Amino acid sequence: MIEVCAQRxxxxxxxxxxxxVIAVRNLAVRTSxxxxxxxxxxxxxxxxxxxxxxxxxxxxxxxxxxxxxxTDLMPGLQVTGExxxxxxxxxxxxxDVNALRARVGMIFxxxxxxxxxxxxxxxxxxxxxxxxxxxxxxxSLESVLREVALWGEVKDRLKAPALAxxxxxxxxxxxxxALAVQPEVLLMDEPTSALxxxxxxxxxxxxxxxxxxxxIVLITHNIAQARRIxxxxxxxxxxxxxxxxxxxxxxxxxxCNPRSHEVREYLSPL
Amino acid sequence: xxxxxxxxxxxxxxxxxxxACAVLVGFLAIIFSRGHSALTWSFFTDEMxxxxxxxxxxxxxxxxxxxxxxxVVICAPFAIAIALLERVYLHNSTLRRIxxxxxxxxxxxxxxxxxxFGLIVFVKFFGWGKSWLTGGILLAALILPTVSVALxxxxxxxxxxxxxxxxxxxxxxxxIIWSVILPQSWGGLLTGLLLGLAxxxxxxxxxxxxxxxxxxxxxxxxxxxxxVLSLPYHIFTLTQDSFDPSQDARLWGAAIVLLxxxxxLSLIALPSRLRIHEEAND
Numbered sequence: 001m002i003e004v005c006a007q008r009x010x011x012x013x014x015x016x017x018x019x020x021v022i023a024v025r026n027l028a029v030r031t032s033x034x035x036x037x038x039x040x041x042x043x044x045x046x047x048x049x050x051x052x053x054x055x056x057x058x059x060x061x062x063x064x065x066x067x068x069x070x071t072d073l074m075p076g077l078q079v080t081g082e083x084x085x086x087x088x089x090x091x092x093x094x095x096d097v098n099a100l101r102a103r104v105g106m107i108f109x110x111x112x113x114x115x116x117x118x119x120x121x122x123x124x125x126x127x128x129x130x131x132x133x134x135x136x137x138x139x140s141l142e143s144v145l146r147e148v149a150l151w152g153e154v155k156d157r158l159k160a161p162a163l164a165x166x167x168x169x170x171x172x173x174x175x176x177x178a179l180a181v182q183p184e185v186l187l188m189d190e191p192t193s194a195l196x197x198x199x200x201x202x203x204x205x206x207x208x209x210x211x212x213x214x215x216i217v218l219i220t221h222n223i224a225q226a227r228r229i230x231x232x233x234x235x236x237x238x239x240x241x242x243x244x245x246x247x248x249x250x251x252x253x254x255x256c257n258p259r260s261h262e263v264r265e266y267l268s269p270l
Numbered sequence: 271x272x273x274x275x276x277x278x279x280x281x282x283x284x285x286x287x288x289x290a291c292a293v294l295v296g297f298l299a300i301i302f303s304r305g306h307s308a309l310t311w312s313f314f315t316d317e318m319x320x321x322x323x324x325x326x327x328x329x330x331x332x333x334x335x336x337x338x339x340x341x342v343v344i345c346a347p348f349a350i351a352i353a354l355l356e357r358v359y360l361h362n363s364t365l366r367r368i369x370x371x372x373x374x375x376x377x378x379x380x381x382x383x384x385x386x387f388g389l390i391v392f393v394k395f396f397g398w399g400k401s402w403l404t405g406g407i408l409l410a411a412l413i414l415p416t417v418s419v420a421l422x423x424x425x426x427x428x429x430x431x432x433x434x435x436x437x438x439x440x441x442x443x444x445x446i447i448w449s450v451i452l453p454q455s456w457g458g459l460l461t462g463l464l465l466g467l468a469x470x471x472x473x474x475x476x477x478x479x480x481x482x483x484x485x486x487x488x489x490x491x492x493x494x495x496x497x498v499l500s501l502p503y504h505i506f507t508l509t510q511d512s513f514d515p516s517q518d519a520r521l522w523g524a525a526i527v528l529l530x531x532x533x534x535l536s537l538i539a540l541p542s543r544l545r546i547h548e549e550a551n552d
Contacts, residue, residue, distance in 0.1 A: 073437055075361075102440025112435035115454070125439030128449060174435075181439055 019087060021046045021185060021215045022067060027081035029062050029071065036062055039081065040245035042234055044185075049207060049216045051226045051251075054236035055266065059243025060219045063236060064187050067217060068104035069097050085185065102129055105178035107188040111170035118165070119158040121173055126180035144176040148206055168199025175206065186210070188218040192225065204229055223267060227255060237262040301525050308523025318485060318499070321511075327524050329487070333402070333498030334531075336490065337481060338470045340406025341413060342463050348410070349417040349462065353455075354447060356418075357425045377415035381475040384408045388480035399495035405481025412476055413466030420465065424458020425451060464539035468532045474502040501528045 020043035029037040037059040044050040052060045065071045069090060071079055083090050090100050102125070114121055122141050126132065132140065141158070145151040150172045154165070162173060171191060178186060188207075192200040200222075207216060207229055220226050226233060234248040237260075246260045258264045316326030352373065360366045385408070392404040432454065436446045482500040484507045490496040501524055508521040 068438065070434060070438060073434065098437075098440045098442045100440075101438055105440075106434075106438035108431065108435065108438075110431065112431045114432065114435075114450070124436075124449070125441060128441055128445050129439075178439065 018045055020044055021086060022050075022217070023082075023084045023087075024067075025082040027063070027066060027079070027083060029059070029066065029080075030078050031076050032078075035242040036077075037236075038239070038242045038244040040236075042245060042248045044215055044217060044232070046215055047211050047213070048231040049211050049218060049229050050232045050234065051230035052217065052219045052234050052236055053221070053223065053226050053266070054243075055238065056221070058236045058238045060236045061189055062243070063245070064189055064217060064219055065106075067185070067187055068101045068106055070101070070106060072097060102181050103183050104185040104187060105181060105183035107171070107174055107178060107186060107191045109190040110194055111167060111174045113162045113165075113170050113173065116162065117159045118154050118162045118173065121162040122176050122180055124177055126177075126182075129181060140180055144179045147179055147210070148172040148176045149202065150176060166199070168195050168202065171195060171199065171203060172206065175203075175210075179210075183214065185215045185217065188216065190219050190221065193221065200225070227251065235260075235263045235266065237266070298529075301522050301529065305519055305522025305524075305526045308519040309526065313520075313523055314527075318504075321485060327501065327504065327520075327527065329489075330499045330501045330504045330524065331527070332489065333482060333500040334471055334502070334528075336402050336498050337405045337409060337477060337500060338467050340403065341409035341470050342467060344406055344410035345414055345417055345466060346459065346463065348414055349421055349459065350452070352414070352418040353421040353425055354451075356422050358443065358447060358451070373415045373418055376411070381412060381473055384412055384476040385479050388476060393480055398493060400479075400481055400483060400497035401493050402481055402490045402496060402498045403493050405477040405498070405500075408476040408480060409470040409473065412473065413463075413470050416466045416469065417459065417462035420462025421455060421458045424455040424461075428454050461539045464535050468535035468539070471535070472502055472528060472532050474506050478503055478506065501531075 022044040024043070025041045026039045027037065027041070028035070028039045040063065042050075052063065054060055062071065062077075065074070066079055066083060067085075067090075071077050079091065081091075085100070085104060089095070114124055116124075119141055122144060123132075123137055126140060127137060142151060142155075145154065150169060153169060154160075154173075157164075162170065165173060171194070175186070175191075192203050195203065204225065207218070210216065211231075218229075230251040232248060233251050233254045235246050235254065235258075236243050237246045238244070239246070239262075247254060247258065247263050249259075254263060255267065258267060313326040314331070315328055317329055318327060352369070356366055356369055360369065388404050388408045392398050392407070393400060398404055428451070432450050433446060436450045441449065477500060481497055482503040483497045484503065485499070487497055487499060490498055505521060505524050505528065508518060508524070512518050512521065
């Protein structure tokens with residue numbers, strides 16, 4: 001760790017940044033009883049992996065779910081503040097929430113496999129969201145399965161039940177299913193926490209490839225993983241009973257020079 | 271002292287359980303001993319003759335099948351609609367409570383009132399006379415609570431992750447209903463319908479003034495004045511009118527058939543009914 005920090009280059013001073021894909025300003029989430037997330041502001045740029053870290057129960061998942069309004073499905077949550085994706089506010093009155101969720105896909109901690117075949121699962125969203133000919137279905141199926149490096153493993157059993165796949169394969173299948181809808185942003189809630197090291201490695205490699213064309217916001221409890229894949233890191237911590245985004249910095253910065261004592265505490269192994 | 275109390279309580283519970291089973295076994299033993307001699311192949315395939323003292327019960331079986339079949343076809347879409355209303359569309363908990371309250375109230379309405387309602391509305395006001403369709407509609411209303419509640423429980427027990435995943439892909443509400451909720455809950459609908467069928471098949475009160483007669487018809491030919499024969503009403507009439515009901519093997523034979531039919535339907539529904547409870551407890 002010390003060695004890496006020593007090699008770190010000085011952060012560029014005030015270079016002109018491109019427009020962020022996701023811009024969050026003063027986002028707060030509360031229930032009638034308590035504040036869950038205190039005002040958070042951050043931005044995620046195109047082709048970045050933005051990783052959220054922090055202790056369990058600090059509100060990372062809630063924060064992530066705000067980004068494609070899955071919070072709408074959780075009764076009793078009140079979301080305030082401003083979030084825009086590709087410069088358009090997503091909490092405006094005229095927003096098509098379903099279209100938003102197609103653009104901002106979500107991967108969960110446990111792979112969610114629908115009863116049915118591998119192929120049916122991959123195209124589950126895509127073929128319902130746009131008209132696809134048989135040929136388009138096949139092309140899309142193959143291309144997304146290749147993208148998640150699953151094609152070789154499942155090409156001979158596309159009609160077999162998807163539940164027969166290993167958990168690691170199922171998680172890549174879920175990513176393929178999200179990709180088939182052609183999202184610009186992928187949200188991932190601890191996508192590797194249920195997986196063995198080899199499958200975790202496969203997913204991390206996949207994420208590093210995917211970020212060329214997509215923006216990714218990911219939650220992890222695995223600090224080493226955050227360090228391996230993150231461009232930026234946001235640390236969510238509990239302060240006075242409510243979650244707070246205490247620090248957002250480029251990956252190296254947060255590991256080498258954390259500003260808040262919570263982050264320092266969280267990252268130090270003892 | 272405490273041990274004695276424990277033992278007494280156990281013995282009391284055990285004897286209640288044994289008594290309940292003994293009543294069932296005794297009941298079965300009586301109807302089987304009286305009725306088994308009537309159960310020949312021709313009993314199931316022949317028409318009734320001589321006011322029930324001869325022939326078989328084929329059109330009573332067919333009539334009952336028509337009544338409960340109609341009830342199922344009418345009930346299913348309503349049950350689906352109610353379940354979706356309760357689980358998906360109604361966000362207001364007061365409205366949901368009113369809906370559920372209404373369903374349970376409907377379940378508590380004495381069945382004879384369904385019969386009277388049918389008599390007033392369909393037989394008289396619509397002028398249908400006695401009709402199989404009236405019977406089907408009334409039985410559908412009678413089993414609607416059973417079927418809706420089974421379906422609601424099934425949808426409730428569905429893991430939340432499927433809904434989140436489907437919504438996360440950008441599917442809208444109706445796409446989620448068609449692609450996730452209904453495919454995963456048809457087992458609940460089936461269970462509810464089987465339980466409803468078992469109940470509807472044995473009901474006499476709703477159909478006796480509205481849909482069924484004792485003798486003189488075979489298959490229905492339309493809606494107006496088109497009653498059918500049925501098993502429960504057959505048993506009812508024979509019991510009421512025969513000189514000594516206890517000696518009439520055909521009466522008891524019909525009772526065995528009805529009982530087996532109801533038992534069979536309940537048994538088929540049992541595994542998936544148990545599964546609903548398991549999933550709900552997960």
